Amino acid sequence: MTVPAALLAALVDDAGLFPPTALPMDRALARHRADLAAAHPLHTHRFLVPASRLGELQARLEPGDSLALGLIADRGAEGLAADCAAVAADPRLRLALVEVPLAAFPGGVREALDALPGDVPVYAEPAGRAAYEPLLTELGALERPVGAKLRCGGVRAELFPTAPEVAAWIVACARAGVPFKATAGLHEAVRHTAPATGFRHHGYLNLLLATAAAAGGAT
Template structure:
């Protein structure tokens, strides 16, 4: 395989605190330290933490170490503002990005983004913000609101691909529409939840059909290369790992870079599985997880 490294490098955020793995904070911190020492290229080495649990994390950090954080706004504006202030004042922490579910901040995307922007006025403007739409099946209001706030800081969208209930898994039609809308608008996006394996599959323990992270990568590459929603949807529906591997092998370096300009990363509660699956499916020369 000659899969471009650009397709997989810095793809996986550490979401070990989140379901279904939901590690206790001490175990999540130790795993993140081990991953940092291993230096796996597929990892972003960003630790995703809810704003409400920042104090728990800080109590476990050592002097001299630095955790790069993706801060998740899981409560209200006051909690988010306090967490940002603590991060900026703690030399052991670096705020790499923010992820905000807008429905917690307003009834529509415009008012919610206004509220979030006011909350983040003391956060350096180079810190990117990824916003989750109020209604994921309708990303257009989010993209319009992001365009209205352009220039304040790097802005992107957030795509939720699953959860603990069946209704939290978007259809292939919804994912295809989201990806194509973001690519057409030039808005980068992150993904979260449900992307437990590389290939689309049905989990036997729940009966939930999961989107595959490789499906999503290649679907994004298709959209970035001019494919329409039908073409993107067709890639999302592939359940043959060999077919996905063959498609990945045909990507040029430029196509891989274009895909990753659109799909920035995704949060995975397992940091080992994405690496082992890439190694097995794509025969990529990634380092062993330790």
């Protein structure tokens, strides 16, 4: 099967700072600059960085850099407002995306939105493996489009949701009309077992095709 290029366009953010590569900042930036020069259409060319490491990133930037930033808002609402101001004041950075881990926002997603510019795409990550249906209902009712974030793995086996759990998430997002992005563990196109760990990983192509099926009404 040949996968249409449009299906894969702008699919992958640059998560070089995060496991499994977990590169130091200077190496992650060097790789990102090389990816920008190559301009592969599979990449979004967004550089993901925790808000708590924003100062470290800025210290490593060069005068000619121009980065589309995916900010992980791990410092809560007060920190988020200050971080957005810092990005806006730096001509080398553009805020292209904000991911909101709701565990850091006791006031919920609306608390995060109050600290953000109105034109920045936002994805809210549920706290832990709690029931997510109320969150999707809330996101679907917001005047501003806000997506959800699905965590598909991590450094421990229990961080990997089962295939039925992922399927239920995809169907719920489709029914609520909420876009989602997925993170962690999606290192290959199809579902597989990693030889080094024995962890059963989901595949990003599996997610894409399941999402297409769910958008078409599949259960």
